Amino acid sequence: MAYNHxxxxxxxLLFVTLFLTNNYINQADARHLLEVTLPKxxxxxxxxxxEIxTxxxxxxxEIxxxxxxTxxIxxxxxxxEIxTxxxxxxxEIxxxxxxTxxxxxxxKIxxxxxxxxxTxxxxxxxxxxxxxSPTLPRPKIPRVPKKP
Numbered sequence: 001m002a003y004n005h006x007x008x009x010x011x012x013l014l015f016v017t018l019f020l021t022n023n024y025i026n027q028a029d030a031r032h033l034l035e036v037t038l039p040k041x042x043x044x045x046x047x048x049x050x051e052i053x054t055x056x057x058x059x060x061x062e063i064x065x066x067x068x069x070t071x072x073i074x075x076x077x078x079x080x081e082i083x084t085x086x087x088x089x090x091x092e093i094x095x096x097x098x099x100t101x102x103x104x105x106x107x108k109i110x111x112x113x114x115x116x117x118x119t120x121x122x123x124x125x126x127x128x129x130x131x132x133s134p135t136l137p138r139p140k141i142p143r144v145p146k147k148p
């Protein structure tokens with residue numbers, strides 16, 4: 001089987017080339033449009049349109065608001081009155097008394113004396129000498145001549 005392998009840089013080069021040519025063509029077209037002068041065309045005369053007659057405003061008839069008739073509600077003697085219930089009386093509930101508990105006695109914890117840490121001898125630090133850079137003579141750079 002044969003495989004077609006293309007170098008990715010080929011596609012990048014193809015893309016950049018097409019992009020640049022497209023941009024050049026647009027610039028050339030724009031330059032061409034600036035140089036071309038268009039002839040002046042006369043404005044066409046439109047025929048006179050007839051005037052549209054105005055229509056009268058339609059008048060809606062006035063409608064009175066409807067009134068709801070009042071219906072007489074006769075008293076209903078055949079229904080007995082609903083008796084009101086008396087509020088129930090609840091007996092007073094005494095507040096519960098909690099028994100007092102004796103405080104528990106904890107054993108005493110002996111206090112520990114603070115122990116002192118032993119002092120450690122001071123560590124001696126060896127001083128590393130700093131490296132010295134050699135002093136070099138300053139180079140002489142020739143000056144650039146100035147124009148008169």
